[in-house]
Amino acid sequence: MSLMYTESILKELGQAVSGIREEELQKAADLILGAGQIFCDGLGRSGLSCKAFAMRLMHLGCRSYFVGETTTTAIQKGDLLLLCSGSGESKALISHGEKAKEKGAALLLVTGNPESTLGKMADVTLVVKAPKKEDREAASIMPMGTLFEGGSCLVFENLVLVLMKAKNETSESMFKRHANLE
Numbered sequence: 001m002s003l004m005y006t007e008s009i010l011k012e013l014g015q016a017v018s019g020i021r022e023e024e025l026q027k028a029a030d031l032i033l034g035a036g037q038i039f040c041d042g043l044g045r046s047g048l049s050c051k052a053f054a055m056r057l058m059h060l061g062c063r064s065y066f067v068g069e070t071t072t073t074a075i076q077k078g079d080l081l082l083l084c085s086g087s088g089e090s091k092a093l094i095s096h097g098e099k100a101k102e103k104g105a106a107l108l109l110v111t112g113n114p115e116s117t118l119g120k121m122a123d124v125t126l127v128v129k130a131p132k133k134e135d136r137e138a139a140s141i142m143p144m145g146t147l148f149e150g151g152s153c154l155v156f157e158n159l160v161l162v163l164m165k166a167k168n169e170t171s172e173s174m175f176k177r178h179a180n181l182e
């Protein structure tokens, strides 16, 4: 028997990502595959979801970083900045997006708000249909930005599978790149 809220949560999550078409996912994957280095970026729980994806990119053999870590290098022409932001309006991310553009990097965005400032800057946008984090009347049983954050995880897991196929990677080949100092 499943936990009491599982059915409702899964239904909401399925609905939230139902608008993303295969071609859009492929476009996002192509940006990742064509990038020199991939910089993953996001704040709060949106950032945590993006950080988990940065790890999978490393497992896939990509040169990935999470913005703000002490070992993250400089972004340059031919790189990709991947932003995960429910609102698309977080000030620090807008400033990172501007810097990335100025350096000649591409911008991939996962957001709940394609009309936002980041939405207007991005080269490719994947939209998770979720209420704003501050919307108290939101049509979700989950609080704050949870639906977006869970939806973004689903988007990233889909992308991992598309990238695994494109790069001919398996769970076994990826596991060889997993940290062994743990």
Ligand SMILES: O=C([C@H](O)CO)[C@H](O)[C@H](O)COP(=O)(O)O
Pocket (backbone or CB within 6 Å): 043, 044, 045, 046, 047, 084, 085, 086, 087, 088, 089, 090, 133, 143, 144, 145, 146
């Ligand atoms: O932590 C967050 C959250 O919504 C709490 O549920 C946000 O991810 C954080 O505040 C960043 O905002 P966004 O850039 O709008 O995702």
